[in-house]
Amino acid sequence: MPSVWARQQREPDQPALSRDAIVRAAVAVLDAEGIDALSMRKLGARLNAGATSLYRHVATKDELMELAVDEVAAEIHVPPADSPDWRAAVTEAAHSFRTTALRHPWLSSVLGQAGLAYLGPNLMSFSERLAALFTAARFPEPHRAIDTVLSYVIGMSTTEAAWLITVARSGTTEADLIARLMPAAQQAAAGHDHLAAAQDDAVAATTDPVALRDAKFSYGLEVVLDGLALRLPGA
Template sequence: MAETKKAKKKPESVWTRPARAKREQPSLGREQIVDAALELLDAEGLDGLSMRRLGTRLNSGATSVYWHVTNKDELLELALDRVMGEVRVPAPDGGGWRDAVAGYARSLRTMIHRHPWTVPLFGVQPMIGPNATRVLEEVIVAFDGAGLTGMDLENAMSLIADYVIGAAGSEASWQNTRDAATGEDWLETLAPYLAEIADRHPRLTAHIRDVWARETADVLEQRFDYGLSCVLAGIEAHRPR
């Protein structure tokens, strides 16, 4: 018997769903719903958001919420696009494309630090909301002068985004789960353990003692700037000549 081929599910997005007639719209607006969702997400992360909790927070029945979004995935699309509105991309004037792209990278990083719940959402859905498309259009313009088109441009844009999302996500996780403990705090806690492993791993323990004795914020800034400069240099080196 021939195996039945499973039908491929058509991708869906809140941005492509046809708008409903205004006369049917409840008093509760989409902006209010996204505002409440962001409050939950910023306070408790992705696990803190549910349609039930959102309805309770809004003092509204599920009907009003589901009029605007059919499920949590659509709600997250709206929330992600809302915070993408915080990202700024400098025009490539004066300093050239590298300064403009670096400005975008730092702005994206700042947004992720404010909203670390965004990290797992990047790449789940195409970024096609109004704020995201504005940012992506400006990033393409920021790369003017680099001489990149087609897949070369796509690869460069993806490389910048992947670096920032990875670095900022890791930084946010560290800062949010360590209760603002400094490197020196950790050195004090780890001192007996480092002494125990020093004979087996002398280079590592010396490195930890050196780096963690520094101000944590300064280490994170230097690390991010170093990585970003390496990424930009790599893009420069691979530009078509």
């Protein structure tokens, strides 16, 4: 499996240009414009360097994405393994992951790609800290518990990030966009009695959409942790 972490890093050919500087610039472009806007030519212009100079440090865009993912993974906080309450600690880690994913909306969509899950030092550290936390909580299969939590967090974060990108492209606020879409949603839901609760959420979202998204994420996470708690010895 090709990976940037399998190659030896070259010495910079000019003092201002390094792999770290390239990665920081890439993250800035990704945050502002998304994956499709990222190119070596754009990075070169941003760093006042030719694309050829960049290729001395990063061979392909795939390698650059590996590095960018690992860069932002350092922002995810995982409490120590000896935390007194495993649920509170996992909840904190999950919320930190979500916060990071929404700060960098491109992150969740690329996490499943080959080479990203194992080799980067920050991702390795994140995985190790989670494993220590679930092992200390005495889960019989900690890696499966971790996979369950991450599947939920990444899935929710991907959906949420995509929605926030749509909001940003609309040129309006989240609450205003929801209000604009509500008439069509209400018309589509007419006659579907069991969708009434969803309509209530939509009305609430026009007042405080951030609080509603927070509540939805927290509810689902609690359900996941309730299920995992049944796997603990003596449960």
